[in-house]
Amino acid sequence: MERLTPEKHFPVPSSPLPSTLTSKAEYTPFAMQFARFFTILVHVGVSLATLVDLDSSPELGKRFLSQKFESSQEVVPQGLLSLVVSLKSIPRNGSSFSRPEDQTDPQVHASNQSINLSSGKVLGGGSAVNGLVWSRPPKRDWDDFAQLGSPGWDWETLFKSSRKSETVNAPAAPFAREYGYTIEPTSHGHSGPVDASYPPFIPLQYLKFIDAALELGHPLNPDPYAGNNTGVSFSLSSQTPQNTRETSEFAYLDPVLHSENLLVCIHALVTKLDISSAPKGQIKSTGVEVKFPDGSLVSVKIKSHGEVILSAGAIRTPQLLELSGIGNKEILRKLNIPVKLDLPGVGENYKDHPITIMTYKLKPPFLSFDAFAINATLKQEQQELYEKKRLGWLTFAQGVLNFATAQTILNEKELQMADKLLQIKPDGISQEEFDLTKKKIFDGIPQVEYFMFNTFSAGSNKENNTNYVSLAISTHHPLSRGSIHINTTSIDDHPKINPNVLKSEWDTWFLAKATAYGRRFSETVSFKEIIDEEVFPGLDVQTDEQWQQFIKDTINIDVKSWMT
Numbered sequence: 001m002e003r004l005t006p007e008k009h010f011p012v013p014s015s016p017l018p019s020t021l022t023s024k025a026e027y028t029p030f031a032m033q034f035a036r037f038f039t040i041l042v043h044v045g046v047s048l049a050t051l052v053d054l055d056s057s058p059e060l061g062k063r064f065l066s067q068k069f070e071s072s073q074e075v076v077p078q079g080l081l082s083l084v085v086s087l088k089s090i091p092r093n094g095s096s097f098s099r100p101e102d103q104t105d106p107q108v109h110a111s112n113q114s115i116n117l118s119s120g121k122v123l124g125g126g127s128a129v130n131g132l133v134w135s136r137p138p139k140r141d142w143d144d145f146a147q148l149g150s151p152g153w154d155w156e157t158l159f160k161s162s163r164k165s166e167t168v169n170a171p172a173a174p175f176a177r178e179y180g181y182t183i184e185p186t187s188h189g190h191s192g193p194v195d196a197s198y199p200p201f202i203p204l205q206y207l208k209f210i211d212a213a214l215e216l217g218h219p220l221n222p223d224p225y226a227g228n229n230t231g232v233s234f235s236l237s238s239q240t241p242q243n244t245r246e247t248s249e250f251a252y253l254d255p256v257l258h259s260e261n262l263l264v265c266i267h268a269l270v271t272k273l274d275i276s277s278a279p280k281g282q283i284k285s286t287g288v289e290v291k292f293p294d295g296s297l298v299s300v301k302i303k304s305h306g307e308v309i310l311s312a313g314a315i316r317t318p319q320l321l322e323l324s325g326i327g328n329k330e331i332l333r334k335l336n337i338p339v340k341l342d343l344p345g346v347g348e349n350y351k352d353h354p355i356t357i358m359t360y361k362l363k364p365p366f367l368s369f370d371a372f373a374i375n376a377t378l379k380q381e382q383q384e385l386y387e388k389k390r391l392g393w394l395t396f397a398q399g400v401l402n403f404a405t406a407q408t409i410l411n412e413k414e415l416q417m418a419d420k421l422l423q424i425k426p427d428g429i430s431q432e433e434f435d436l437t438k439k440k441i442f443d444g445i446p447q448v449e450y451f452m453f454n455t456f457s458a459g460s461n462k463e464n465n466t467n468y469v470s471l472a473i474s475t476h477h478p479l480s481r482g483s484i485h486i487n488t489t490s491i492d493d494h495p496k497i498n499p500n501v502l503k504s505e506w507d508t509w510f511l512a513k514a515t516a517y518g519r520r521f522s523e524t525v526s527f528k529e530i531i532d533e534e535v536f537p538g539l540d541v542q543t544d545e546q547w548q549q550f551i552k553d554t555i556n557i558d559v560k561s562w563m564t
């Protein structure tokens, strides 16, 4: 059941806005792929709503914004208006990949690589471009948030919210039987806005990966959603029962688009928050500045009882705060930005999950997505199967995950080495967070995620007419900390991003060990049935030093580079 067609999705507004303000061109998949986008919510006391395309109708947009947001109480009698400023929307069933937008500084501990970082520059943000994995962390990870000073971010509260957000759709009986899908009702929500479903198709190599994990002693986890995600399991995808992508836009914005008190502005950019003084030396945000495609700026003010919710993601939130005068005063003063609040923590303590990858050649006749480049008929058949019946290869995003503990992948001697390496707290991480992380490692909370890409993903030796699969390895609790800061006064410029990848000795040692362990999957009887050879990094890499060099040379923090 397709919930909303594009027409319903962005209904042509009734008065007073002319329908030219709603452009169906917004649904062009390719245009969308290169869209910049921004989302800022401004809640104000007015009553009117619809979608405004500031690109095609800048003058109208400006008039509309200034009339509706800066107007007096008499003109705008009542009601709550939410403004979402963005640039694009994605097609309802589109697979939407924008190109990586940001790059890190050269990473001195990782062979000086600058690493790509992608974001979803579109309504829906990352949920419009991500890998669709719908997962939950172990209980301990969320409890640690609360422990570290964020009351209300504990497992119990977030588990409840997380269930409230989702509707988990029961798989059709034949697929449940074929793959052994199980849904434990108490672990899930059944009436929330976000659809999550199991795919009706799992490639054979993923099933072999499960077998390989079991052979190596990883447990099979029938319910990784209730606080214990250790082991290998099927993963839900954030997709509808028709196997179309779910996004936060579709789940949360679509259902209220008809509202009289919501305005969505596209082709717009928020450049900074307006900040005013508040009693007792505090500050408050009184609005935002919106930039139009022609470069002109409109100040959008909120009423005294309104609020600005800044939710610009991990990279753009610190950028916007600093541009607005909230951040480390030294950084702001260097750029002549008036300091509204000296808050040195802004942009600090940045961590991101490092990922490495190994690539394997599949034995004929096993096929991966590489077959689409080889066999146009197969590609067309699969596309038709997806379009007409929502079945086949294209329903599959990422259906199998394996969360492993340090105790599963390290031997006794290596665990002693781990203990030794973890005696010293690296720079940049607080003592409290370090202690909690260390405890998780030794308490057997999962530390590494193994998952597959159904394609050739890394290496330089790709052969034509050959199918490959790749194994990704990602460590969950890196100790290195970095920062994200502005170095210009323009929202159009990239912030300076330095995750300090592999700065901590533990991060390098453990990721190298976890990656080396990855080879063991390919040595199992189950995996050997389908793979021919490891082509990346290849069997020349054997020693600890070689694995460490391999991860330094090839590390990533953005799966996008490898996703097809």
Ligand SMILES: Cc1cc2nc3c(=O)[nH]c(=O)nc-3n(C[C@H](O)[C@H](O)[C@H](O)COP(=O)(O)OP(=O)(O)OC[C@H]3O[C@@H](n4cnc5c(N)ncnc54)[C@H](O)[C@@H]3O)c2cc1C
Binding pocket: 037, 038, 039, 040, 085, 118, 119, 120, 121, 122, 123, 124, 125, 126, 127, 129, 130, 131, 132, 133, 134, 135, 269, 270, 271, 311, 312, 313, 314, 316, 317, 320, 491, 558, 559, 560
């Ligand atoms: C390639 C990729 C694959 C991923 N795969 C998965 C996965 O499979 N499973 C999973 O759970 N997670 C995955 N993630 C991570 C997940 O998508 C993000 O953690 C999540 O989207 C973050 O949500 P957010 O609201 O914090 O930020 P975002 O989703 O980034 O949203 C921030 C919003 O703010 C907007 N914004 C930015 N700057 C401004 C500005 N100046 N003014 C106004 N608005 C602004 C952005 O345009 C965006 O719409 C993936 C991420 C990527 C990039």
